[in-house]
Amino acid sequence: MAIETIAAASPLPATVPRILIVEESDINRRLTQHVFIQAGYFADTVTNGHDAVHAVRKQAYDLIVMDCRLTDFPQFMATRMIRFYENRQGNRARIPVIGLTAFAPPGFHERCLRAGMDACYEKPFRVEIMQDLERRWLAADRDVAAEAGEAAAESG
Secondary structure, three states: OOOEEOOOOOOOOOOOOEEEEEOOOHHHHHHHHHHHHHOOOEEEEEOOHHHHHHHHHHOOOOEEEEEOOOOOOOOOHHHHHHHHHHHHHOOOOOOOEEEEEOOOOOOHHHHHHHOOOOEEEEOOOOHHHHHHHHHHHHHHHHHHHHHHHHHHHHHO
16 A cells, blocks of 8 residues: 655644545646645545555545545445444544546436545546635634644643
């Protein structure tokens, strides 16, 4: 398994959300990673569903952005396996899984949701998509981390 991590230009605090990008296409993977890093996030990447499932077992992620059509697993199988793992852990928070697809025929988005994804966007990955993800799923994480930091500072 190969998880690629590219650090942001300046050191990021531990409270910064960590993103896992699951994408077979090198250019799409690097573009998506670049957008998140430029926005100030940690962004790990893997190239297939098998490695995504293993990465989730080794590292806590705040968001997963996953190609909907990975060739190493049947469609959506990696998402189903991640959800199964989360359910078995019991105490682990549900990680938002966001699908990316280059082609979404009618009903595709609903299939993504039934498989356990939280949303699905069409490629190419753009800054506007990242901003929507940030607003919908990552802002809450940052607010919780900031409140925890303030509480620790007040009690210490």
